[in-house]
Amino acid sequence: MxxxxxxxxxxxxxxxxxxxxxxxxxxxxxxxxxxxxxxxxxxxxxxxxxxxxxxxxxTIDQYTGLKDKNGKKIFEGDVGWDEHNECYGVVKFEEGKFLYVWENIAEDLWEVADGIEIYGNIHENPDLLEVAE
Incomplete structure (x- = not known):
């Protein structure tokens, strides 16, 4: 479950x-x-x-049920670093699913979760969010 x-x-x-x-x-x-x-x-x-x-x-964010490459729980609103694409992205919930959004590209979070590292969130680290956009 x-x-x-x-x-x-x-x-x-x-x-x-x-x-x-x-x-x-x-x-x-x-x-x-x-x-x-x-x-x-x-x-x-x-x-x-x-x-x-x-x-x-x-500040309310929902747990996605997934963990990053270091085993850290991923929540909606988290900002992560994608080493493969060398950029920050934001976890969002849209159209009934969690997405990882970076440089105007949206991927299903479950496909990329184990390849990203969570660095912060949109509430405490808006500077990371500006880099992600």
């Missing part, structure tokens, strides 16, 4: 958090990070509250 996950920057401290996305119509968007490391003395309600983090919606 394909792993479905998300990442986003917390509103309170701007740190990245990874987990399941929860969106409510009348509230903030949250990521529930299941950070259990064994037995817990917390009640279920406290466990939920302690692991729900309000997220800046502009």
């Amino acid at each position: 394909r792993a479905i996950g998300f990442r986003g920057k917390r509103i309170d401290n701007r740190e990245w958090v990874y987990g399941n996305l929860m969106q409510f119509e009348d509230s903030a968007t949250f990521i529930f990070a299941d950070e259990r490391k064994g037995a817990s003395t917390l009640t279920y309600a406290h466990f939920i509250i302690n692991n729900m983090h309000a997220i800046d919606e502009k």
Whole structure:
């Protein structure tokens, strides 16, 4: 089964958090990070509250289910280096699939994922994005 996950920057401290996305119509968007490391003395309600983090919606990216050539998870919005083509590219989700876009060329991410190296993302490394375009 394909792993479905998300990442986003917390509103309170701007740190990245990874987990399941929860969106409510009348509230903030949250990521529930299941950070259990064994037995817990917390009640279920406290466990939920302690692991729900309000997220800046502009930073939400979905996990692609793929890893780069170094085994790093690839998320939508990641910027990678393609050694074969000697250029940076951006991971995007368009037309129902994840693409790796570089120099106005779009390739299916699953075909090239093991040949790229993730260097950053569009949120923290806009300078790489400018090079990719």
